[in-house]
Amino acid sequence: MSGRTLKFVLALTAPVLALIAAFAITSLVLIVAGDPVIEVWDQLLSIPQGRNVGNIIDNATVLYLSGLAAAVGFRMNLFNIGVDGQYRIAAFVAAVVAGEAWLPGYLNTALAVVCAMAVGALWAGIAGVLRATRGVSEVISTIMLNFIATGLVAYLLRKAAVREPGSNVIGTKEIPEGSRIPNFTISEGPPVVHVYGFLVIAILVGFLYWFVLNKTRFGFDLRATGSSTTAAVASGISVKKMTIAAMLLSGAVAGLVGLPILLGSSYAYGSTFQSGLGFAGIAIALLGRNHAVGVAVGALLFAYLNEQSNPLQIVVGVSPQIVAITQGVIVLTVVVSYELVRRYGVRLEQQLVARALEQEREQDKKEATA
Structure with missing residues (x-):
């Protein structure tokens, strides 16, 4: 995988993880509050019409x-x-x-x-x-x-x-x-x-x-x-x-x-x-x-x-304030997910560099013994 492709995949992974985490946390809040989870998400995720x-x-x-x-x-x-x-x-x-x-x-x-x-x-x-x-x-x-x-x-x-x-x-x-x-x-x-x-x-x-x-x-x-x-x-x-x-x-x-x-x-x-x-x-x-x-x-x-x-x-x-909770959770999960993905990207780049250096060393050894 090229460096540009890797950056694109990581950039796409962070918001996806954040939205999944926000969906899960908000659903948990609804369950604890005793509110209908499916009906809430059905309303929030419905396609807006006309004036909306x-x-x-x-x-x-x-x-x-x-x-x-x-x-x-x-x-x-x-x-x-x-x-x-x-x-x-x-x-x-x-x-x-x-x-x-x-x-x-x-x-x-x-x-x-x-x-x-x-x-x-x-x-x-x-x-x-x-x-x-x-x-x-x-x-x-x-x-x-x-x-x-x-x-x-x-x-x-x-x-x-x-x-x-x-x-x-x-x-x-x-x-x-x-x-x-x-x-x-x-x-x-x-x-x-x-x-x-x-x-x-x-x-x-x-x-x-x-x-x-x-x-x-x-x-x-x-x-x-x-x-x-x-x-x-x-x-x-x-x-x-x-x-x-x-x-x-x-x-x-x-x-x-x-x-x-x-x-x-x-x-x-x-x-x-x-x-x-x-x-x-x-x-x-x-x-x-x-x-x-x-x-x-x-x-x-x-x-x-x-x-x-x-x-x-x-x-x-259900109180519309659940949306304020969802928005706050989205921001928090985005910050956390971007940091996790960034750290993973740094570690992955370090591994790729180490692997490339190891391959160069092996190639140098082969050329020296040839």
Whole structure:
């Protein structure tokens, strides 16, 4: 077996083992809880229909951006736990800017997107500067910044928002129709299925993520610094600058997370705006091994499980929280299986090298005695 074939087989083995292990562990949890195992898996693994497909793609679009934001930090060996706070404060600023309509049409949309990325980058940059200049753990600082962002947005929302007549829900000014990103149809139905137009931008961001990290000097420096700061310093790379740059870039991507919802469905930032997307992105980045395609697969898997869990309580009588357990188990088993497969691969390569060296020695002995 060639080295390339061996790497492919090992890369394929790890996720398969992880899914099998996650299936077994989740089934065990269901058995212990006294829930119907077969009925639960029949519902979760059923083929989604019509509008469910659109919901899966929409949710996956948001989760994909969240996963990429976390993956940027991971490639630098930084744990950006603050994606949740970064996208919320960025989405709020984007909603305020777009709602004021200072520019016409899609110029207004572009301004809102740029502002969201800038705010997300600046908010993450605080943790980057603290890490680079004072050695403060980015895990602690980003967690604290999450709480600050939540409180700050709640305070500013009450100052800048308008209350809907006859409702306790408050939100920013509604984004003008000409500045919204239109959804596009993937099925004429019935029913007609629409997905976020921001999906195109998310795909572009994924391509840029792959290109920058794998085809540019900046990406090489970032990956090198993440692999070994000692080697990076020896190569003339400024670890402090790369730390700040990585956090800024991660925050900029995080600033995009809430925009598919803002510009594609809600058209305003309110007290009911979806939260918790940043923490899901961390799990998805780990699941996708920080690779653009892997993160996309992880986002689709999480979105699929989220959508399929909605009718669980009604159809099967089981709490949909079992999906959260399944997702957590998948992440843990993926981490464990990749490490086991990696160790097995290293051992196998060592055996192949030893075997090749032994064959060379035997060949040398034969030539010496001939």
